[in-house]
Amino acid sequence: MTIGNDLFQGEFKENPMSNAEIINQRRIINGLDDGLMQASPLKHPWARDIFKKMQKNNWVAEEIQFQRDYEQWSNNELSETEKRAFERALAFASNLDGLLTKTLSELIKPNITSPEVCLALSRQIYEEALHVDSYSCMIEALGFDAEQIYGMYRRDQTLFYKNKTVLASVAKLGKPGFKTGTLENDKLFLEGCVTNLIFEGIFFYSAFLIFYVLGRHNKMPGSREMIQFINRDEDLHVALFVNIINTIKEEQPELWTEEVQQSFVQNIKNAIDMEVEWGLSCIGEGILGLTPVNLKQYLQFIGDLRLSAIGLPRVWKTTNPFPWLDEMTQGNMIEVNFFEGKVREYQTGTLEW
Ligand SMILES: [Fe+2]
Numbered sequence: 001m002t003i004g005n006d007l008f009q010g011e012f013k014e015n016p017m018s019n020a021e022i023i024n025q026r027r028i029i030n031g032l033d034d035g036l037m038q039a040s041p042l043k044h045p046w047a048r049d050i051f052k053k054m055q056k057n058n059w060v061a062e063e064i065q066f067q068r069d070y071e072q073w074s075n076n077e078l079s080e081t082e083k084r085a086f087e088r089a090l091a092f093a094s095n096l097d098g099l100l101t102k103t104l105s106e107l108i109k110p111n112i113t114s115p116e117v118c119l120a121l122s123r124q125i126y127e128e129a130l131h132v133d134s135y136s137c138m139i140e141a142l143g144f145d146a147e148q149i150y151g152m153y154r155r156d157q158t159l160f161y162k163n164k165t166v167l168a169s170v171a172k173l174g175k176p177g178f179k180t181g182t183l184e185n186d187k188l189f190l191e192g193c194v195t196n197l198i199f200e201g202i203f204f205y206s207a208f209l210i211f212y213v214l215g216r217h218n219k220m221p222g223s224r225e226m227i228q229f230i231n232r233d234e235d236l237h238v239a240l241f242v243n244i245i246n247t248i249k250e251e252q253p254e255l256w257t258e259e260v261q262q263s264f265v266q267n268i269k270n271a272i273d274m275e276v277e278w279g280l281s282c283i284g285e286g287i288l289g290l291t292p293v294n295l296k297q298y299l300q301f302i303g304d305l306r307l308s309a310i311g312l313p314r315v316w317k318t319t320n321p322f323p324w325l326d327e328m329t330q331g332n333m334i335e336v337n338f339f340e341g342k343v344r345e346y347q348t349g350t351l352e353w
Pocket residue numbers: 097100127128131230234
C-alpha cells in the first residue's frame with residue numbers, strides 16, 4: 001500500500017482543490033487520502049468521538065489486585081468445574097486478543113482511507129496489545145503454568161478447532177496483494193469487518209460471562225475486575241466496527257445486496273453456534289447457576305444485538321437471562337467498584353516529568 005498515493009504523484013503542481021473538497025471525498029475505504037491524517041474537520045465524526053471515549057478508558061493490569069484470586073485458587077475455594085471453566089475462558093480470550101492485535105493492524109487498518117477511523121483503530125490496536133499484556137500479568141500473578149493456558153490449544157481439540165476456524169475466517173483478507181477497489185474485494189473487506197464484529201462482539205462473550213458469574217459469587221474478584229476493564233474497551237471496539245460497517249453500507253450501497261445480507265446473517269448464526277459449543281465445553285453441566293440453557297439463550301441474545309446493530313433482522317428474539325450483568329457492564333464510562341465502594345472514572349492525567 002502506498003501512503004499518500006492520491007495527491008503526491010509527480011512533481012509539484014499547484015492543486016486547486018480546497019480542504020473541504022478533499023475531506024468530502026473521504027470514504028472508509030477507497031476514499032481520497034493524502035496520507036497526512038488531518039483529523040479536523042471530519043467526514044466521520046463518530047470515529048473521533050469513539051477515539052475520545054477510548055482516551056478516557058486508561059488502565060493497566062498492574063492496578064489490579066490478584067492476591068485474593070491467588071489465595072482462592074491455591075486454597076481450592078473453587079470447585080474443579082469452576083477451575084476448568086476459568087482456565088478455558090482465559091485460554092481462548094488470551095488467544096483471541098493476540099490474534100486481534102495482528103489482524104487489525106495487518107489486515108483491516110491498511111485498507112482504511114479515513115484518517116479519523118485510522119486514529120480510533122490505532123488506539124484499538126494499542127488496547128488489544130494491552131489486553132494481551134494483561135492476560136500475561138494475570139497468569140503470572142495467579143502463579144499459573146503458562147503452558148497450561150497458552151499451550152491449551154495444542155492439547156485440546158475443541159480449542160484447536162475454534163482457533164483454526166477463527167483464523168480461517170480472516171484468511172481471505174490476508175491473501176498477498178489483497179487490495180480494496182473492486183466489487184469483489186470490497187465485499188470481502190466488508191465481510192472481514194463483520195468477522196471482526198463477530199470476534200469482538202460474540203467470541204469473547206462465553207469467557208466474559210464465566211468471569212462475571214464467578215465474580216458475582218465473590219470468586220476471583222481481581223480477574224473479574226480485569227475483565228470489566230477489557231469488556232469496557234471491547235464495547236467501544238464493537239461500536240467502532242458497527243459504525244464502520246454501517247458507513248461502508250451508505251458509501252457503497254452496491255455492496256449491500258440481498259445475497260450479502262443473507263450471508264452475513266448466516267455467518268453470525270454460525271458464530272453463535274460455535275460460541276455456544278465453546279461455552280458448553282467450558283462450563284460442562286454448569287457452574288453457579290450458569291447452565292447450558294441460559295448460556296445458549298444469552299449468546300443468542302448477544303447475536304441478535306449484533307445483527308440489529310448492522311441493520312439485519314434478529315434471528316432468535318430471546319431476552320437476556322442475566323439482567324444483573326448490567327451492573328457489571330453498563331455505564332461504560334463510569335464503573336462502580338462494589339468491593340471498594342468507589343467510582344472509577346479514568347481520565348487522562350496531566351503530564352508530570
Ligand atoms: Fe481485546
